[in-house]
Amino acid sequence: MVLAGELEDPSLEALLKNRYFHEFMGVYVSIFGDDVRYSIIKFLCTRRSASGREIARNVGMSHKNVAKYLEDMTKKGVLEVSYEGHNIRLYVISPRAAILEKLFR
Numbered sequence: 001m002v003l004a005g006e007l008e009d010p011s012l013e014a015l016l017k018n019r020y021f022h023e024f025m026g027v028y029v030s031i032f033g034d035d036v037r038y039s040i041i042k043f044l045c046t047r048r049s050a051s052g053r054e055i056a057r058n059v060g061m062s063h064k065n066v067a068k069y070l071e072d073m074t075k076k077g078v079l080e081v082s083y084e085g086h087n088i089r090l091y092v093i094s095p096r097a098a099i100l101e102k103l104f105r
Helices: 012-017 020-033 036-046 052-059 063-075 099-103
Strands: 080-083 088-093
Touching: 020 052, 020 063, 036 052, 036 063, 036 088, 052 080, 052 088
Parallel strands: none
Antiparallel strands: 080 088
16 A cells, blocks of 8 residues: 555645545544545535435435434534525535545545
């Protein structure tokens, strides 16, 4: 496995393009993190915004369960609610956590 220390170009851009880095992150999250949070972030990085129901469908969980994760991630500043209407909220990656978007592009 080749990580940042073994790259010719140790910049963030080079690291993010390294396929081994993504494999490493997948393993890291599965061991030390939460696969649901990882899946939510990955999904939101591919679109401007998404509703809780869209996210739940993509993650493969019930809307009720995903809503708990979304609330927690919003409280921690990872996500923001970009729109709130009658029975719908749209979520986006917060500016504070925008670097996460680079991981999945």
